[in-house]
Amino acid sequence: MRLKQCLLGCATLGLAACASQPQPNTQVSAQYVGTTHPFASEAIYFLITDRFVDGDPANNHENQGGEHPTFNLPLTGPDGKTANVGYMGGDFRGVLNNAAFIRDMGFTAIWMTPIVDNPDQAFAGGEPISFGGAFKDGGKTGYHGYWGVNFFKVDEHYPSAGLEYADLTRSLREHYGIKTVLDVVTNHGSPSFTMPTDQPKFGEIYGKDGRLLADHQNLSPGQLDADNPLHQFFHPEEDILQLSNLNDENPDVLDYFVDAYGYWLSQGAAALRIDTIKHVPHHFWKQFSDRLRAHNPDLFMFGESYDYNANFIAQHTLAKNGGISVLDFPGQQAISKVFSTPQSDFAELLDYLHLTHGPYANPYELTTFYDNHDMARMNASDGGFIDAHNWLFTSRGIPVVYMGSEMGYMRGTVEHQGNRNYYGQDNIELAKQHPIHAQLQRVANLRKRIPALQRGLQVNLDFVGDQAAFYRVVQLDGMAQTALVLLNKGDSPTTIKVQRYLQAGHWQEQFSGEVLALEEEDALSDEVPAHGVRVWLREGPINLPQLQAKLQELTAHR
Numbered sequence: 001m002r003l004k005q006c007l008l009g010c011a012t013l014g015l016a017a018c019a020s021q022p023q024p025n026t027q028v029s030a031q032y033v034g035t036t037h038p039f040a041s042e043a044i045y046f047l048i049t050d051r052f053v054d055g056d057p058a059n060n061h062e063n064q065g066g067e068h069p070t071f072n073l074p075l076t077g078p079d080g081k082t083a084n085v086g087y088m089g090g091d092f093r094g095v096l097n098n099a100a101f102i103r104d105m106g107f108t109a110i111w112m113t114p115i116v117d118n119p120d121q122a123f124a125g126g127e128p129i130s131f132g133g134a135f136k137d138g139g140k141t142g143y144h145g146y147w148g149v150n151f152f153k154v155d156e157h158y159p160s161a162g163l164e165y166a167d168l169t170r171s172l173r174e175h176y177g178i179k180t181v182l183d184v185v186t187n188h189g190s191p192s193f194t195m196p197t198d199q200p201k202f203g204e205i206y207g208k209d210g211r212l213l214a215d216h217q218n219l220s221p222g223q224l225d226a227d228n229p230l231h232q233f234f235h236p237e238e239d240i241l242q243l244s245n246l247n248d249e250n251p252d253v254l255d256y257f258v259d260a261y262g263y264w265l266s267q268g269a270a271a272l273r274i275d276t277i278k279h280v281p282h283h284f285w286k287q288f289s290d291r292l293r294a295h296n297p298d299l300f301m302f303g304e305s306y307d308y309n310a311n312f313i314a315q316h317t318l319a320k321n322g323g324i325s326v327l328d329f330p331g332q333q334a335i336s337k338v339f340s341t342p343q344s345d346f347a348e349l350l351d352y353l354h355l356t357h358g359p360y361a362n363p364y365e366l367t368t369f370y371d372n373h374d375m376a377r378m379n380a381s382d383g384g385f386i387d388a389h390n391w392l393f394t395s396r397g398i399p400v401v402y403m404g405s406e407m408g409y410m411r412g413t414v415e416h417q418g419n420r421n422y423y424g425q426d427n428i429e430l431a432k433q434h435p436i437h438a439q440l441q442r443v444a445n446l447r448k449r450i451p452a453l454q455r456g457l458q459v460n461l462d463f464v465g466d467q468a469a470f471y472r473v474v475q476l477d478g479m480a481q482t483a484l485v486l487l488n489k490g491d492s493p494t495t496i497k498v499q500r501y502l503q504a505g506h507w508q509e510q511f512s513g514e515v516l517a518l519e520e521e522d523a524l525s526d527e528v529p530a531h532g533v534r535v536w537l538r539e540g541p542i543n544l545p546q547l548q549a550k551l552q553e554l555t556a557h558r
């Protein structure tokens with residue numbers, strides 16, 4: 001077959017061109033792939049457990065907290081707008097009740113905010129938070145989960161009878177094919193000083209057996225006593241607001257978290273998202289990673305290094321620092337800007353990709369997103385959200401979508417302006433009819449069945465104005481695919497013409513089923529709908545020398 005193609009090629013190209021081609025039998029085994037990591041196949045739906053869906057009012061603890069209640073604490077803004085810093089009832093049952101919704105949208109994994117026990121009162125210290133405010137913890141509760149107290153214990157707001165964490169992970173996996181991503185913190189516990197009077201659980205850390213291991217005792221970090229065993233879990237310096245700054249130099253702290261997160265992995269967590277990773281030194285992560293992977297060899301972890309400098313965040317991805325992937329914050333910035341600004345140019349997306357000579361251990365293993373719970377929700381039109389998803393699910397990286405984006409929920413708002421508002425079953429029912437949801441479901445399910453879109457090398461063609469064209473190519477273990485992705489973020493249909501690296505053969509457009517039989521040196525010209533995506537797929541070995549050379553270059557310098 002290959003010989004026949006070469007002979008045909010010689011007939012058109014002439015003997016000299018044929019003679020310069022690599023030997024056919026070396027091409028058969030050539031491997032082209034962005035990453036072979038199993039987790040690259042996943043697409044992640046991110047939800048704030050407390051704010052997703054209240055599936056069981058029995059665990060709401062509406063009367064918790066005494067003089068510092070924890071349930072439903074609204075922040076009131078102008079024009080009747082509200083945010084909320086109390087618990088609002090979301091739980092494991094609410095997630096499981098909507099597992100089919102998440103699966104049907106095309107997601108294969110759910111990242112839930114931390115599930116471990118947080119304090120049972122609102123924080124009375126710090127500076128009071130108000131509507132639209134930031135960097136103040138006064139008056140807040142641990143509804144978000146990032147204020148751990150006992151890292152071995154599920155917070156009382158989440159489980160139901162017969163639905164502990166292990167039951168949830170098992171049901172999601174066995175009945176819906178969904179993996180669970182555990183959100184982990186090692187940098188800090190709960191707020192730990194400036195309380196008018198010391199509040200229970202704040203600044204405290206408990207062991208698996210329920211024993212008190214550490215207590216900040218409402219002292220400022222500078223007042224901690226290095227000789228007091230209860231203080232040795234903490235750094236004597238402030239880090240983030242009043243949060244207890246855990247001492248990453250203390251081997252007991254490392255042991256504690258390796259044990260705790262190893263325990264949750266044994267309860268069915270499939271991957272870890274690591275909070276505030278840049279606040280903890282690399283040597284800690286190297287040991288943490290080595291010890292967890294000793295028992296979980298392929299464990300995928302991705303960190304939140306909230307920074308727009310790729311060289312900085314990429315440090316975590318290096319093997320010497322633990323080989324931990326990261327959320328692509330530079331990508332987030334670019335993606336959000338491009339798709340919320342109609343006059344933007346697709347070319348503005350090229351810089352963050354770092355497909356060659358970049359700082360990342362492997363750019364194809366980054367988790368990609370355009371907003372989350374810690375920033376303003378993307379302020380885009382429905383078309384902008386649709387375009388963002390069309391890009392996210394076809395370009396390099398593992399897509400992460402924050403709950404509510406399927407209907408552009410609370411778009412443009414920051415954390416305490418509505419971006420963390422309760423989502424709820426009623427909104428989910430509305431989302432199922434929303435145009436953003438319809439298009440997301442279409443492209444996410446396409447990625448789910450096409451390995452080239454999950455792990456293929458990305459070969460960029462033209463990125464100009466509202467048009468983008470690129471290939472994703474994979475040739476691995478007897479499977480070979482070339483996906484040609486055509487994107488249009490404009491308000492009217494546009495024709496995109498591609499000739500560069502275009503292989504002869506049978507191509508099929510994956511949404512419409514249209515087919516094309518291309519000869520060598522043919523061009524492909526296709527009309528892409530407004531805010532649309534077209535994906536042409538060619539199955540079979542990569543046999544075009546120019547494309548082979550490009551793929552070899554991308555591989556050599558990835």
Ligand SMILES: [Ca+2]
Binds near residue numbers: 055058089090091
């Ligand atoms: Ca509940």
Ligand SMILES: [Ca+2]
Binds near residue numbers: 117118155156157
């Ligand atoms: Ca609690």
Ligand SMILES: [Ca+2]
Binds near residue numbers: 246280
């Ligand atoms: Ca720290």
